[in-house]
Amino acid sequence: MAKYAFFLGCIAPLRYPGVEKSTRVVCEKLGIELVELDDASCCPAPGVIRAFSRTTWLAAAARNLALAEAKGLPIVTICNGCYGSLFDAAHELNNDAEELAKVNKVLAEINMEYKGTTQVYHFAEVLYKEVGVEKIKAAVTNPFEHNVAAFYGCHFLKPSKIKDLEDPEDAHMLEALIEATGAKCMPRKQPMLCCGAGGGVRAGFSDVAKEFTKTNLENIQASSANYIVDICPFCHMQFDSVQKDLGFSIPVLHLCQVYGIAMGMSEEELGFSAHVVPVKL
Amino acid sequence: MSVIRKANTGPVVSSVFIYDDLDECLQVILTEIKANPEFEAQLAKMGGADVKMCFQCGTCTADCPSGRRTSYRVRKLMRMAQLGLKDEIVDCEELWECTTCYTCVERCPRQVPIVDIVIALRNIAVAEGHMLANHKPTATNLYTIGHAVTVTDKVKEQRKAIGLPEIPPTVLMNSNAMADLTKILKATGFDKIVE
Numbered sequence: 001m002a003k004y005a006f007f008l009g010c011i012a013p014l015r016y017p018g019v020e021k022s023t024r025v026v027c028e029k030l031g032i033e034l035v036e037l038d039d040a041s042c043c044p045a046p047g048v049i050r051a052f053s054r055t056t057w058l059a060a061a062a063r064n065l066a067l068a069e070a071k072g073l074p075i076v077t078i079c080n081g082c083y084g085s086l087f088d089a090a091h092e093l094n095n096d097a098e099e100l101a102k103v104n105k106v107l108a109e110i111n112m113e114y115k116g117t118t119q120v121y122h123f124a125e126v127l128y129k130e131v132g133v134e135k136i137k138a139a140v141t142n143p144f145e146h147n148v149a150a151f152y153g154c155h156f157l158k159p160s161k162i163k164d165l166e167d168p169e170d171a172h173m174l175e176a177l178i179e180a181t182g183a184k185c186m187p188r189k190q191p192m193l194c195c196g197a198g199g200g201v202r203a204g205f206s207d208v209a210k211e212f213t214k215t216n217l218e219n220i221q222a223s224s225a226n227y228i229v230d231i232c233p234f235c236h237m238q239f240d241s242v243q244k245d246l247g248f249s250i251p252v253l254h255l256c257q258v259y260g261i262a263m264g265m266s267e268e269e270l271g272f273s274a275h276v277v278p279v280k281l
Numbered sequence: 282m283s284v285i286r287k288a289n290t291g292p293v294v295s296s297v298f299i300y301d302d303l304d305e306c307l308q309v310i311l312t313e314i315k316a317n318p319e320f321e322a323q324l325a326k327m328g329g330a331d332v333k334m335c336f337q338c339g340t341c342t343a344d345c346p347s348g349r350r351t352s353y354r355v356r357k358l359m360r361m362a363q364l365g366l367k368d369e370i371v372d373c374e375e376l377w378e379c380t381t382c383y384t385c386v387e388r389c390p391r392q393v394p395i396v397d398i399v400i401a402l403r404n405i406a407v408a409e410g411h412m413l414a415n416h417k418p419t420a421t422n423l424y425t426i427g428h429a430v431t432v433t434d435k436v437k438e439q440r441k442a443i444g445l446p447e448i449p450p451t452v453l454m455n456s457n458a459m460a461d462l463t464k465i466l467k468a469t470g471f472d473k474i475v476e
Contacts, residue, residue, distance in 0.1 A: 010428040013449040017440045020449070038450050039458035041427035047381050048419050048429070051403040052412065054327060056469040060423075063465055106468050110461040158383035159396070168387060194346055194382035201347070201380045204413045208378060211350045269443050274436070 002130055004076035004121070005068040006034040007086065010042050011233035012078055012254075016240075018271015019233055022260030023078050023123065029139050029263050030131050035073055040064050043077075043085035046155070047199035050085065058099070059106040061089035066107065066114040074119040076126055078256060080232035081198070083122040084155030090120050091162050122156055124231045124255060125165060128173050136180040140262045143182030148258075149225035149250075150174045150185045151216075151239075153232040154194050168192060177255060178229050181262035188223035190215065197238035210242050217248045228252045240276050251279040317365025320405075324362060327401035334391045335359040341385035341395055353378040355385050355395060362398060371406035377413055407474060417475070424475045427452035427462050 012019040027034050043061060044050070050057035064086060068075045077083045093100045094116040104113050127136065157168040166173050169192070175185040196202065196212025216239075220228060228250055230236045240252045252275065253261075260270050261281065272279040300306040324332065341355035342348050348355060353375040361370050370376060376399070385395045406412070412420075419429050426432070428451070437447040452459040466472060 008449050008451060010430050013440075013445075013451075014428060014430050014432055014436055017436060017443060017445055021443045021445055036450050039452055039455050039461075041452045041458075041462050042423055042429045044423055045419070045429050048416060049423060051377075051400050052407045052416070052420055052474050053469060053471055054400065054404055056466060056471040056474075059465050059469050060462065063462065106465055109464050109468050112461070154380070154382040159386050159394075161386075161392075192384075194380045194384075196380060199379050199381035200377060200413070200416055200419075203419055204377050204415050205351075208347070208351055209380075212346060212380070271439060271443050273442075274439050 001031050001033050002126070003033040003035060003073060004126070005037040005071055005073040007037050007040060007043070007064065007068075007075045007077045007082055009077065009079045009082040009233065010045075011081075011237055015237055016233055016254070016271060016274050018260075018269070018274060019078060019236070019254040019256055022254070022256040022265060022270055025265055025269070026256055026259040026263060030127075030135065032076075032126065032131065034076070035071060037064070037067055037071075037075070040067055043079075043082040045081055046085040046088065047081070047201075048203065051200055057085070058089055058092065059103055061085055062093060062103045062107060062114045063110075063112065065090055065093070065118040065120075066112050069115060069118045074121055076121050076123055078123045078231070078254070079234060080122070080153040080155040081234050083120065087120040087122075087163065090118055094118075122231070124156060124174060124177060127177055127255075133176050133180045136177070136259070140181055141264045142262055144258055144262045145182045146184070146227055147186050147223075147225050148178060148183045148227040148229045149188060149220040149223060150178050150191070151195070151228055151230040151235055152192060153230060153235045154192075154198060156231060174229075174231065174255075178258065181258055183227075183229070183258070186223040186225040188225070189219045191219075193219075195235040195238045197234055202234075202238060209238065210246065213238055213242050214246050217243065217246060217250065220250060221248065226250070227258075229255055229258055231255050243277050249277055251275070251277050253279065317367060320365045320367045323405060324398070324401055327404050328394070329362065329398040329401035331393055332359055332362045332398050334393045335363065335389075336391060338390060340388050340390060344384045344388050345379075346382060346384065347378050347380055351375065351378045355379075358402070359393070359395065359398065362402060367405070370402055371409050371411045376402055376406060377416075412474065420471070420475050424463070424466055424471060427459050 196209035
């Protein structure tokens, strides 16, 4: 059985708990064992905290990586932001002895050491490569037969030079994962356009972020998709929170919630009460 | 510094001065805009050394979804960094309009790590006190509770209702772990950014 340290992050547990809950239930059904990564913190957020201080970002990320290393487990995240942050930090520290030594000087203050061995995975990658589409199809009891928009976000596949998962200009992984539930992914213009929230733009210039989201929503609506399916709680929050102002009402689901629906979870358990755009199945 | 030559002969206007002829103007540009070795070293130390690889083709700006919606111009920022125009960079709002979507990085024919350079430039700006007021709450949240967002009563209820513990098992549940994180934040100078 595949076994991972479950990195919660901030937005899923503290804004969309249904995303956390459905991940736990779905993983159990698919034979992925999630071990609590007790005492973890924010990844820390790559667009804001890393932009304020790389040194702080790397040290705090190293602490999270060291917590998983102590358990001897790879990390799985359900958020592109956490994935971007922890993957980048691990990539840097696991391959650069000098940087690792610098970070360990900071970690020594709390009697901790990171040896540089933790691997970081995104949930979608684990589903696609380790579980496989066929096994997911077999676990579906309640097909999600809707037209949907697959939303990759930015930090799952990019920067592709270090992530090396799929060509971000020609990606199919998420569509295959979504369509395993019976849904149909509708082709649309600019499928890889950023949601607008990253890099501190949501907090810094919310109107600019909204302009990105608006173009995405127009393209999604024109494609006749009835749901937005994301793999990042931050994109999720951006789409869910700004639609009302922009005059749209397309329900937003994280991939884990779509799997939760397809594998028989109840609407209550999926935490839709936390969503701004109503989700009526 | 933008330079406009009004006619084939006659006065030449830069953003600040008017010159008698183009030669004099170019002389001023060559002598007044000096290389800034301190800034170059600072940027390199923070992971931005490869800015010198940029040959100003503009693929980044053409592809930038933020540039399509704002006055942020990636190519211009890279050139400003090459020229060592630190004061202009740290003070410009556009530095914070990049969403770090990596489209420019994916398509750059010189493989310039543009997002790393933007992050390095932002670090330099923040170290000099140029931080957006709207970003302070996120920094404060990390410093005080170890997460980017606060814990609300509403989310506690929602968590409980779906069978999750009210508080997730992170630093929020363990004051010793939070104390460890605070030590790390202080050791790396984050406390000064928050205050």
